[in-house]
Amino acid sequence: MTPLAFSAFSVVTALGAGQAATLAALREGRSGLAPCRFDTLPIAAYTGEAEGLENHPLTGAWAGFDCRNNRLAALALHQDGFLDAVAAAKARHAPARIGLFLGTSTSGILETEIAYRHRDPQTGALPEGFDYARTHNTYALGRFVREYLGLAGPAFVVSTACAATSKVFASAARMIGAGICDAAIVGGADTLCGTTLFGFHALGVMAEGPCRPFDAARSGISIGEGAGFVLLERQRPEHGAETVLLLGTGESSDAYHMSSPHPEGEGARAAMLQALAAAGLQPGDIDYINLHGTATLVGDAAEDKAIANLFGNAVPCNSSKGFTGHTLGASGVVGAAFGALAIRHGFIPGSPHTREVDPGFASDYLLEGREARVDRVLCNAFGFGGVNCSLVLGRAA
Amino acid sequence: MRVYLEGIGLFGPGLEGWEASRGILAGDAPYTPTQAPLPAATLLPANERRRAPKIVRIALATGAEALTAAGRDPALVPAVFTSSGGDGDTIHEIMSTLASPVRELSPTRFHNSVHNAAAGYWSIATGSRAASTSLCCHDGSFAAGLLEAAVQAIAGGKAVMLVAYDVPYPSPLAEARPIGPAFGVAMALSPTPSPASFARLELELTTDQPLSQNTEPALEALRRTTPAARSLPLLAVLAGNGTTAVTLEYLPDLALSVSTTPEEGA
Numbered sequence: 001m002t003p004l005a006f007s008a009f010s011v012v013t014a015l016g017a018g019q020a021a022t023l024a025a026l027r028e029g030r031s032g033l034a035p036c037r038f039d040t041l042p043i044a045a046y047t048g049e050a051e052g053l054e055n056h057p058l059t060g061a062w063a064g065f066d067c068r069n070n071r072l073a074a075l076a077l078h079q080d081g082f083l084d085a086v087a088a089a090k091a092r093h094a095p096a097r098i099g100l101f102l103g104t105s106t107s108g109i110l111e112t113e114i115a116y117r118h119r120d121p122q123t124g125a126l127p128e129g130f131d132y133a134r135t136h137n138t139y140a141l142g143r144f145v146r147e148y149l150g151l152a153g154p155a156f157v158v159s160t161a162c163a164a165t166s167k168v169f170a171s172a173a174r175m176i177g178a179g180i181c182d183a184a185i186v187g188g189a190d191t192l193c194g195t196t197l198f199g200f201h202a203l204g205v206m207a208e209g210p211c212r213p214f215d216a217a218r219s220g221i222s223i224g225e226g227a228g229f230v231l232l233e234r235q236r237p238e239h240g241a242e243t244v245l246l247l248g249t250g251e252s253s254d255a256y257h258m259s260s261p262h263p264e265g266e267g268a269r270a271a272m273l274q275a276l277a278a279a280g281l282q283p284g285d286i287d288y289i290n291l292h293g294t295a296t297l298v299g300d301a302a303e304d305k306a307i308a309n310l311f312g313n314a315v316p317c318n319s320s321k322g323f324t325g326h327t328l329g330a331s332g333v334v335g336a337a338f339g340a341l342a343i344r345h346g347f348i349p350g351s352p353h354t355r356e357v358d359p360g361f362a363s364d365y366l367l368e369g370r371e372a373r374v375d376r377v378l379c380n381a382f383g384f385g386g387v388n389c390s391l392v393l394g395r396a397a
Numbered sequence: 398m399r400v401y402l403e404g405i406g407l408f409g410p411g412l413e414g415w416e417a418s419r420g421i422l423a424g425d426a427p428y429t430p431t432q433a434p435l436p437a438a439t440l441l442p443a444n445e446r447r448r449a450p451k452i453v454r455i456a457l458a459t460g461a462e463a464l465t466a467a468g469r470d471p472a473l474v475p476a477v478f479t480s481s482g483g484d485g486d487t488i489h490e491i492m493s494t495l496a497s498p499v500r501e502l503s504p505t506r507f508h509n510s511v512h513n514a515a516a517g518y519w520s521i522a523t524g525s526r527a528a529s530t531s532l533c534c535h536d537g538s539f540a541a542g543l544l545e546a547a548v549q550a551i552a553g554g555k556a557v558m559l560v561a562y563d564v565p566y567p568s569p570l571a572e573a574r575p576i577g578p579a580f581g582v583a584m585a586l587s588p589t590p591s592p593a594s595f596a597r598l599e600l601e602l603t604t605d606q607p608l609s610q611n612t613e614p615a616l617e618a619l620r621r622t623t624p625a626a627r628s629l630p631l632l633a634v635l636a637g638n639g640t641t642a643v644t645l646e647y648l649p650d651l652a653l654s655v656s657t658t659p660e661e662g663a
Binding site: 096105109112113116117119124125126130132133136137138139140142143146152153154155156157158159160161167170171174175177178180194195198199200201202203204251252253254255256257258259266267270383384385386387 | 398472475479481482483488491492493494495496500501502503504507508509510511512513514516517518520521523524525526527528529530531532533534535538541542544545548549551552568569570572573574602604647648650651
């Protein structure tokens with residue numbers, strides 16, 4: 001595919017708001033996970049909560065969109081000069097020529113959970129003021145961001161569980177390639193809610209204590225929340241040598257199980273191979289792999305097999321989940337942002353909470369971060385329904 | 398942007414399959430919107446057929462109908478699924494459980510709650526390891542899906558399946574988000590003419606065309622109330638109602654125009 005430039009990108013997770021706070025935590029090896037205070041859970045789970053969402057409601061013209069998920073999206077839009085970059089892009093391309101392709105898994109469903117706790121005792125009706133279209137609906141995130149940024153181009157929200165904000169890069173690349181738009185804003189947000197906290201507990205894949213990706217003693221995920229946005233445009237001379245590029249995308253399905261990956265990681269392998277092929281690269285060209293690595297027993301084992309099969313132990317890799325928790329639908333763009341930071345700042349992060357890598361694993365999993373020149377990164381995101389997506393990022397020069 | 402239509406799958410009130418519905422959609426036969434029994438999801442193992450969520454049964458049945466007409470192996474065709482609300486029954490059950498004193502969710506219900514549940518069941522049932530995506534654009538979900546499917550077919554240089562479906566929420570969500578009768582439509586779209594292709598579609602985003610409506614009042618009511626049924630004006634054209642172009646609802650300030658030309662098949 002024709003490379004696309006990251007003209008701007010922003011990220012918010014439990015590590016903080018914006019690239020600088022994120023990079024500092026990654027360099028210090030400081031995890032954002034803490035005992036869950038969002039809700040009372042049956043086990044002593046940890047979560048990666050984004051700070052301050054309770055105190056920053058959307059108000060005025062945006063009050064109808066107010067919900068935890070849109071608040072986090074707004075916070076991410078205000079980081080890293082993203083709004084200014086969008087304003088400049090609107091001047092270059094016209095708002096109708098900028099696509100908006102976002103991802104989320106649960107959008108603002110937390111509002112509906114709250115509404116169901118306040119049903120009318122007589123009629124069962126949801127409370128007045130519950131705004132389905134601007135909070136609960138999967139597209140609510142897209143509608144909010146499209147109006148907030150004043151865009152007028154094509155838009156939709158992808159909701160493919162934990163691969164959602166990875167697949168939006170592929171959609172954007174196709175749309176720009178087909179001439180439907182000249183630039184695209186991709187990314188999205190996912191936030192804590194009872195549906196995912198109790199759902200993952202019900203599946204028996206939520207860890208007591210912080211998650212430990214790729215650890216021999218891993219016992220499941222810690223759920224986090226995150227948001228991130230990337231402005232994708234064709235490369236221009238003004239994009240400097242340090243500009244991060246989207247070089248390739250790969251997508252596949254497992255055809256195996258609704259909530260468990262193919263045990264040999266075949267779908268993951270197919271997605272990685274496609275992404276490499278789209279980028280015109282070989283496995284040996286990759287300097288760092290940002291794994292999906294959610295710390296489930298079967299998920300990490302399957303991904304390790306797929307990585308070892310393609311890369312042996314020649315490429316350093318880590319999972320960010322020990323830093324941020326599993327940000328579910330946001331994990332794709334969070335992983336891409338971490339990959340972009342690795343390229344820009346020459347730093348490969350380690351893996352807080354992971355003490356001893358599973359001795360059965362064959363990939364080169366990093367426990368400690370290290371300084372290293374990083375030219376090309378592979379980012380993985382996999383989800384329920386057996387959906388897999390891999391991205392290859394690089395640098396302009 | 399040009400794609401070739403190779404097959405259609407259809408399920409809705411009084412609309413049981415594409416061939417059986419063509420006369421109604423063309424205006425040649427009367428429309429009686431009787432509630433149709435959910436289609437048998439014959440792709441699923443027998444023990445899963447009954448308990449599969451409604452949207453899964455509708456998506457699998459319409460998808461299979463479209464690809465059979467296209468003569469395509471479902472295992473090899475990338476898929477675009479699109480829906481405004483996904484599986485409303487599952488969401489209602491989860492919301493009710495979370496509001497109850499004992500907040501224990503069913504693991505199956507949880508994995509069925511994801512917006513891409515139909516895509517997952519489709520991949521498992523057909524053995525397809527091809528890419529799939531699952532979209533939402535509220536009332537414009539059909540047009541968003543058609544746009545994405547056409548772009549994917551052109552970008553990938555091969556046929557893509559589009560499946561759009563919506564089912565009503567149970568109360569109390571039904572009052573907050575009224576959705577009409579369950580409806581599903583699937584299309585097999587190819588970037589090039591093929592022996593099965595019977596119509597050429599030209600797609601274009603537009604800001605100044607009024608949205609097309611269905612002449613038949615009950616079909617128009619269905620179009621207005623079920624997001625996936627926003628496809629009905631296009632289906633009426635394809636059934637041969639005598640017109641050749643429609644404008645479909647997408648976003649408040651952007652619509653999708655589709656003009657059609659009959660194809661003999663290559």
